[in-house]
Amino acid sequence: MTQLKIPATYMRGGTSKGVFFKLDDLPLEAQVAGEARDNLLLRVIGSPDPYAKQIDGMGGATSSTSKTVIVSASSQPDHDVDYLFGQVSIDKPFVDWSGNCGNLTAAVGAFAIHSGLIPASKIPENGTVTVTVWQANIQKTLLVQVPITDGLVQETGEFELDGVAFPAAEIQVDFVEPANSDGSMFPTGNLVDELHVPEVGSFNATFIDAGIPTIFIDAESIGYSGSEQQDDINNDPLALQKLETIRAHGAVKMGLIEDVEQAKARQHTPKIVMIAPPHNYQSSSGKQIASTDVDLLVRAMSMGKLHHAMMGTAAVAIASAASIPGTLVNLAAGGGEKPSVIFGHPSGTMKVGAQAEQTALGWVVTKASMSRSARVLMEGWVRVPH
Missing domain, CATH: 3.10.310.10 (Diaminopimelate Epimerase; Chain A, domain 1)
Incomplete structure (x- = not known):
């Protein structure tokens, strides 16, 4: 049988990297949460791999490089895009949807612009675009400040980040009210x-x-x-x-x-x-x-x-x-x-x-x-x- 051919972008964000998809580019059965989506992402990354190398996939055999991101136009008012993060296990057959990836958040803003999910009217010729992101895993708002030069995302620059070999353009990420909305920021009620x-x-x-x-x-x-x-x-x-x-x-x-x-x-x-x-x-x-x-x-x-x-x-x-x-x-x-x-x-x-x-x-x-x-x-x- 032939292979599926799915539009995708491989991006570094902070000290992580992963495979990014637009939701509507995924096969129909993978556009909703469930076994089909998990199986697809596992195969994309190359998991589960009993050798823990992910040779037959896009993963890099570390937690920082075994990641997937799905982005879509936002279903939330006053937000630009929805961002769903899947942490793919390396040697086990499961995708963990329980949390966010903060490093890849920096790449979500740029990906949204590259993918045409941000209206051209919002993008200046030079300056900064604030991409308002709804983090679907944790139900939180993230603000990603993406630099723009000559109407395009500015990716190169002099900002150095320990853990990344080469400098690039700085992107500020703000996590709005990052604490758990369903209860105390301190689940036990105690600081210690x-x-x-x-x-x-x-x-x-x-x-x-x-x-x-x-x-x-x-x-x-x-x-x-x-x-x-x-x-x-x-x-x-x-x-x-x-x-x-x-x-x-x-x-x-x-x-x-x-x-x-x-x-x-x-x-x-x-x-x-x-x-x-x-x-x-x-x-x-x-x-x-x-x-x-x-x-x-x-x-x-x-x-x-x-x-x-x-x-x-x-x-x-x-x-x-x-x-x-x-x-x-x-x-x-x-x-x-x-x-x-x-x-x-x-x-x-x-x-x-x-x-x-x-x-x-x-x-x-x-x-x-x-x-x-x-x-x-x-x-x-x-x-x-x-």
Whole structure:
């Protein structure tokens, strides 16, 4: 049988990359949520692959490169496009739709313009277009500031992003009211909780649902320094098992799942993030990061592996937690008011900010912001066996 030929664009956004589709370019049966859509995206990316290489697909065999995006004209008032994100498992046959990808958000604005989803009347000859995005996974509004030069998306530039080898044009991404709309930003009602994990131990944790559900733990409390590189964790099966066990019990504590076994089918959320006060370390590129360069150190797990830099959604959670006095993130950064922080990750540093205020209902984050970059890597068609 012949292969399906589907219009697609391969894009980098922040420190991630993925395959982007317009909703109405997908086969009819894949234009709605369900098994047909999941099977299509799995085959596009090359999963499940028992060799964990994704050789027969577009995936890059890491959580940062096993991603898919579906964009359409928005069904929401006062929004330009709807953005649906699918995190594709590498070695298992499932697509996780439970969260957003903050890094690829930067590419959604550019893709919307390239794809003709933004009216020409809204695009200046030179300047910036604010693309208002409805993030369908988490039901949130995102504002993507896309630079325009001579009527076209400006992709090249001098903005440098640790974790990306080459500079590009800067794109600011604002996450509007990033906290969970259905309940407290702190699911347990506390800024700090004690988490007991059988056969691992008990330690303090901050549980937050802002940007993406996230479990923050003090790196030292579970035997780490906070300056680990990928090989230190990813080549240690016992470390991976311990962190995944902590994540599963934390997910239960947050009310995301009822039983730790359910965490196996929910790899994308919640994230587990180790934090530490600043100290000197060397990034994966050989760059020396001094303790005076950062406010705190952060190491984040994504899809069962230590991330090479930082997920955009976890960066929102970091910014939100840092802005609220008393959380573990805030305390690691020195405490007090923190409208912005610079944190150290395996590839270097990153600055994020959040606007937080205390209300009668508790702490509220009205906006979190970061700078990313994005560009088209390839466009045309992706082919998939029937």
